[in-house]
Amino acid sequence: MNRLFGKKKQTNAKPAPSLDEASSNLGKRTSHIDNKIAVLDKELNGYKKKLQTANPSVKRNLQKRAMDVLKRKKMYENQRDTLMGQQFNMDQASFGIESAKGTVESVAAMKAANVELKAAIRKDLNIDDVDDLADDMEELMYEMDEINNAMGRNFTTPEDVTEADLEAELDMLEDELEEEVGEETPSYLQEGLPENPTGAPLQKEEAALAGL
Numbered sequence: 001m002n003r004l005f006g007k008k009k010q011t012n013a014k015p016a017p018s019l020d021e022a023s024s025n026l027g028k029r030t031s032h033i034d035n036k037i038a039v040l041d042k043e044l045n046g047y048k049k050k051l052q053t054a055n056p057s058v059k060r061n062l063q064k065r066a067m068d069v070l071k072r073k074k075m076y077e078n079q080r081d082t083l084m085g086q087q088f089n090m091d092q093a094s095f096g097i098e099s100a101k102g103t104v105e106s107v108a109a110m111k112a113a114n115v116e117l118k119a120a121i122r123k124d125l126n127i128d129d130v131d132d133l134a135d136d137m138e139e140l141m142y143e144m145d146e147i148n149n150a151m152g153r154n155f156t157t158p159e160d161v162t163e164a165d166l167e168a169e170l171d172m173l174e175d176e177l178e179e180e181v182g183e184e185t186p187s188y189l190q191e192g193l194p195e196n197p198t199g200a201p202l203q204k205e206e207a208a209l210a211g212l
Contacts, residue, residue, distance in 0.1 A: 019094040026087040033080045040073040 017025070047066035054062055 019090050019097070023087050023090040023094065026083050026090070030080055030083045030087065033083070037080070040069050040076070040107055043069050046074070077153050122164050 044066060047062055047069065051059055051062050051066070
């Protein structure tokens with residue numbers, strides 16, 4: 001039976017790591033490679049110093065060893081760049097997932113708010129009631145304006161005075177002033193004049209005029 005139908009495959013695969021875990025692992029591997037590159041740099045620096053003072057017979061062998069070290073360094077640098085690229089892509093994917101989750105939550109919140117707003121409008125806000133309220137407020141404001149105008153009216157000042165009435169009044173005042181000027185000199189202007197209770201000086205003047 002097993003040969004005819006075969007056995008059911010048993011999978012012991014572990015669950016896939018999260019993007020953050022995978023990115024963290026790549027970061028650790030990158031740091032490990034950086035350490036190896038640093039060791040190779042020190043080794044190359046040592047060969048550099050030796051080549052400066054080496055004899056021509058030894059120099060060729062040193063150059064060959066230095067070339068091998070440089071090749072390993074280039075290999076590690078390529079691996080490091082590959083890992084850093086993978087880590088960057090994972091970080092971008094993680095950021096995209098987080099942004100998508102945030103967008104989904106925002107859309108869900110907006111949908112819920114939309115439903116709540118519709119319910120509030122249908123239940124508590126009637127457009128006809130709002131229009132009636134606005135009309136009532138406008139009418140009340142108009143009535144208050146009329147009341148304020150009535151309360152601020154001056155009852156003692158006539159409002160039917162015209163320009164003709166003003167000209168007539170000014171002409172009348174001008175005539176009264178002219179009459180006052182034509183009257184006798186007021187008594188306060190006569191205080192400096194001499195009094196003549198007996199009339200004697202007047203008789204002497206008349207006699208002198210008669211002798212002439």
